[in-house]
Amino acid sequence: MSDTLNNGPVLAADGTPLKKSLARSLRVEKLRALALVAPLLLFVLFSFIWPIGEMLFRSVDNRDVGQVLPETVAILKDWDGTSGELPDEAVYKAFTADMLVAIDAKEHTKLGTRLNYEKTGMSSLFRKSGRKIKKLDLETDGPFKETLIKIDKKWGDVETWKVIQTHSVNYTNGYYLNAIDMQRTPDGVAVQPEDKRIMMTLFKRTLWMSMIITGMCVLLGYPVAWILANLPARSANLLMILVLLPFWTSLLVRTSAWKVMLQQQGVINDVLVWLGMVADDSRLVIINNQFGTVTAMTHILLPFMILPMYSVMQTIQPTYLRAAKSLGATNWTAFWRVYFPQSIPGIGAGSILVFILSIGYYITPEIVGGTKGVFISNRIAYHISSSLNWGLAAALGAILLAVVLVLYWAYDKIVGIDNVKLG
Amino acid sequence: MKFTKTLLATTALTMVAGVAGADDHMASEMTIVSWGGAYSKSQLKAYHEPYSAKTGVNIINDDSSAEAVAKLRAMNEAGNVTWDVVDVVAADAIRLCDEGLAMEIDADTQLADAPDGTKASEDFGDLLVSDCFIPQIVYSTTFGYRTDLVGDTAPTDICAVFDTDAYPGKRSLEKRPINNMEWALLCDGVAKDEVYDVLATEEGQDKALAKLDTIKDSVIWWSAGADTPQLLADGEVIMGSTYNGRLFSVIEEQKQPVAMLWDAQVFDLDGWIIPAGLSDERKARALDYIMFATDTQRLADQSKYIAYGPARLSSAPLVDKHEELGIAMAPHMPTDPENAKNTFLYNYEFWADYRDDIDAKFQAWLAK
Numbered sequence: 001m002s003d004t005l006n007n008g009p010v011l012a013a014d015g016t017p018l019k020k021s022l023a024r025s026l027r028v029e030k031l032r033a034l035a036l037v038a039p040l041l042l043f044v045l046f047s048f049i050w051p052i053g054e055m056l057f058r059s060v061d062n063r064d065v066g067q068v069l070p071e072t073v074a075i076l077k078d079w080d081g082t083s084g085e086l087p088d089e090a091v092y093k094a095f096t097a098d099m100l101v102a103i104d105a106k107e108h109t110k111l112g113t114r115l116n117y118e119k120t121g122m123s124s125l126f127r128k129s130g131r132k133i134k135k136l137d138l139e140t141d142g143p144f145k146e147t148l149i150k151i152d153k154k155w156g157d158v159e160t161w162k163v164i165q166t167h168s169v170n171y172t173n174g175y176y177l178n179a180i181d182m183q184r185t186p187d188g189v190a191v192q193p194e195d196k197r198i199m200m201t202l203f204k205r206t207l208w209m210s211m212i213i214t215g216m217c218v219l220l221g222y223p224v225a226w227i228l229a230n231l232p233a234r235s236a237n238l239l240m241i242l243v244l245l246p247f248w249t250s251l252l253v254r255t256s257a258w259k260v261m262l263q264q265q266g267v268i269n270d271v272l273v274w275l276g277m278v279a280d281d282s283r284l285v286i287i288n289n290q291f292g293t294v295t296a297m298t299h300i301l302l303p304f305m306i307l308p309m310y311s312v313m314q315t316i317q318p319t320y321l322r323a324a325k326s327l328g329a330t331n332w333t334a335f336w337r338v339y340f341p342q343s344i345p346g347i348g349a350g351s352i353l354v355f356i357l358s359i360g361y362y363i364t365p366e367i368v369g370g371t372k373g374v375f376i377s378n379r380i381a382y383h384i385s386s387s388l389n390w391g392l393a394a395a396l397g398a399i400l401l402a403v404v405l406v407l408y409w410a411y412d413k414i415v416g417i418d419n420v421k422l423g
Numbered sequence: 424m425k426f427t428k429t430l431l432a433t434t435a436l437t438m439v440a441g442v443a444g445a446d447d448h449m450a451s452e453m454t455i456v457s458w459g460g461a462y463s464k465s466q467l468k469a470y471h472e473p474y475s476a477k478t479g480v481n482i483i484n485d486d487s488s489a490e491a492v493a494k495l496r497a498m499n500e501a502g503n504v505t506w507d508v509v510d511v512v513a514a515d516a517i518r519l520c521d522e523g524l525a526m527e528i529d530a531d532t533q534l535a536d537a538p539d540g541t542k543a544s545e546d547f548g549d550l551l552v553s554d555c556f557i558p559q560i561v562y563s564t565t566f567g568y569r570t571d572l573v574g575d576t577a578p579t580d581i582c583a584v585f586d587t588d589a590y591p592g593k594r595s596l597e598k599r600p601i602n603n604m605e606w607a608l609l610c611d612g613v614a615k616d617e618v619y620d621v622l623a624t625e626e627g628q629d630k631a632l633a634k635l636d637t638i639k640d641s642v643i644w645w646s647a648g649a650d651t652p653q654l655l656a657d658g659e660v661i662m663g664s665t666y667n668g669r670l671f672s673v674i675e676e677q678k679q680p681v682a683m684l685w686d687a688q689v690f691d692l693d694g695w696i697i698p699a700g701l702s703d704e705r706k707a708r709a710l711d712y713i714m715f716a717t718d719t720q721r722l723a724d725q726s727k728y729i730a731y732g733p734a735r736l737s738s739a740p741l742v743d744k745h746e747e748l749g750i751a752m753a754p755h756m757p758t759d760p761e762n763a764k765n766t767f768l769y770n771y772e773f774w775a776d777y778r779d780d781i782d783a784k785f786q787a788w789l790a791k
Binding site: 106107109110112113116117120121122123124127195196197198201202263264265266288366370371372374379382384385386387388389390 | 489490492493496518520521522523593598629643644646657658659772775776777778779780782783784786787788789790
């Protein structure tokens with residue numbers, strides 16, 4: 001009896017080994033914690049991660065072509081497009097068979113829209129030919145090569161078949177190539193013609209202008225945050241309301257207000273003309289360009305900069321400044337060597353917030369940005385809601401996301417993410 | 424014997440139920456999507472209110488037409504279409520039909536005949552541009568100008584837009600290639616019936632952009648239909664393109680010093696589609712609504728509230744006075760012979776093919 005006690009495992013009160021019992025109670029503990037966060041976790045998973053993942057998947061998904069034209073794609077694989085010869089009758093027959101099924105399911109026009117992104121004219125080719133192919137009989141109406149070319153001479157164009165062949169892969173890099181001003185062609189990857197290159201311009205502009213906006217917010221926000229943090233609580237609260245008030249106003253209202261302020265017959269120009277600083281016939285152009293976007297967005301995003309800066313500055317002891325001064329530092333030295341380094345975490349947090357918010361901005365650039373002040377997000381919106389090219393929109397979004405992550409990583413390397421505080 | 428009796432009884436019961444429930448197979452509530460503002464108001468007065476009064480259906484309005492195509496696609500993929508009838512422009516209707524997101528309509532059996540018995544397909548004629556589209560109005564994109572800012576000779580010609588010497592000042596154009604490219608070619612000496620042939624070529628597109636380039640510095644680009652009326656009212660621009668109904672309200676309702684330049688107006692169509700994949704009850708209700716709301720009288724009624732022309736030939740003689748202003752609406756219709764001396768019809772086939780390609784070039788040109 002005593003042997004077992006001494007040599008065997010330590011037992012808990014109920015007779016199970018203590019180790020096991022401990023592990024079990026820990027597991028129960030963990031499960032309970034998990035159960036508590038589970039609602040949030042599931043919510044985030046289903047309403048955020050899953051839809052984003054699905055949207056990103058569209059940037060490579062190209063199964064439409066293979067699904068609508070399964071036979072054609074299989075046979076067309078062996079066709080050598082570079083020879084300049086049209087595919088043979090087997091391809092035309094398979095194509096007719098695939099189309100007859102697709103027309104029944106009304107899938108052929110969808111495919112036309114998809115291929116029209118790659119080659120202009122495919123949309124109407126599929127729509128128009130669909131009406132005629134519908135009446136064909138697979139048994140009696142051959143040979144289909146001649147019949148199809150008679151229906152539309154584009155079926156006798158090698159290029160048409162090359163486009164189908166090039167874009168028949170199930171997973172494509174084509175959307176990503178389009179997103180960086182390149183394209184997938186029958187002869188491999190190529191750059192877009194010069195008059196269609198726009199994405200890289202917009203990406204660069206988005207990043208560059210977001211940096212300017214972030215910089216402006218730091219410059220304007222820092223003194224305000226400093227005043228807020230150093231005033232007596234009562235007046236600080238009053239000023240805080242002034243910072244927060246625009247924050248609570250609708251984004252559209254604030255942007256439209258800037259339109260009224262900045263346009264050529266607007267408030268600012270009127271005042272300048274009235275003061276005689278600007279001639280009536282040479283009013284300043286300060287909207288519908290980059291200046292308009294920077295001005296309006298700086299104003300709109302300013303609270304996101306001031307609030308973290310304010311809460312960090314509040315934690316800085318005023319005694320440090322006094323100590324520095326009593327040791328002989330000038331005002332500037334005391335500020336620059338003692339106060340400023342301690343406020344950097346606030347600047348860091350505010351900058352990340354403002355920068356990330358601004359590269360995804362859409363409404364404000366659309367309204368006050370004219371042509372030179374619009375961002376890549378305006379292009380994404382166009383492809384989501386007008387052209388319905390969701391694959392390209394997803395690719396653009398994925399690239400934007402990647403850029404943010406890279407910048408975040410770079411920020412972590414340079415400044416250090418531990419050095420960011422919201423208060 | 425007993426069996427026969429039961430059979431007869433059940434048949435009779437089914438028939439009674441069938442008659443009593445004539446209206447039960449339709450949903451008692453429907454969601455209609457449109458553009459909002461004055462346009463939705465005109466539909467409310469001309470269609471929704473009389474239809475609700477007649478059938479007791481509860482109509483829910485949703486002003487989402489601007490993003491209807493994207494939303495319908497998302498709803499369709501999620502398998503939960505919550506809209507019953509959607510107001511879209513014809514180009515979007517074609518796109519929705521191509522994508523299989525809208526239901527095909529047979530004009531002759533599913534739309535009302537004209538009062539004189541003319542079949543709907545004939546009454547709408549060429550305006551049935553897609554199998555899924557039920558035309559409602561003809562509107563036009565045209566120019567308005569400030570009468571007090573254009574000098575002594577008011578513009579009468581579309582090419583005044585490109586003439587910055589005679590008409591210095593800003594103009595507003597829509598931030599997309601459609602219409603602008605056509606006008607540019609027209610004023611660059613291309614004959615009207617060759618415009619689309621020219622625009623189909625690389626050189627033609629470059630030519631149009633080169634023409635637009637000559638006024639690029641004087642253009643404010645708009646993306647919402649309300650922009651140009653506001654810019655005109657503020658004196659920000661001296662002329663600008665927008666939908667004719669918007670200009671009507673600036674001129675007649677707000678009494679601004681603005682006049683219409685009808686020259687080379689581009690006709691476009693707006694109408695209904697019914698989303699694909701509705702349940703039988705909702706589909707029946709939507710079709711019943713469409714049958715009612717697009718008959719000859721109803722289409723004519725709408726023009727009492729807004730300056731858009733009814734899409735039916737038989738509605739034209741019934742166009743009356745404005746309900747509140749009391750002015751005759753016929754002279755304000757884009758289709759009025761006085762206004763329609765020189766017109767374009769939006770080329771749907773062309774733009775369905777070339778939209779993505781030319782838009783990329785246009786946006787690249789804008790960003791330059």
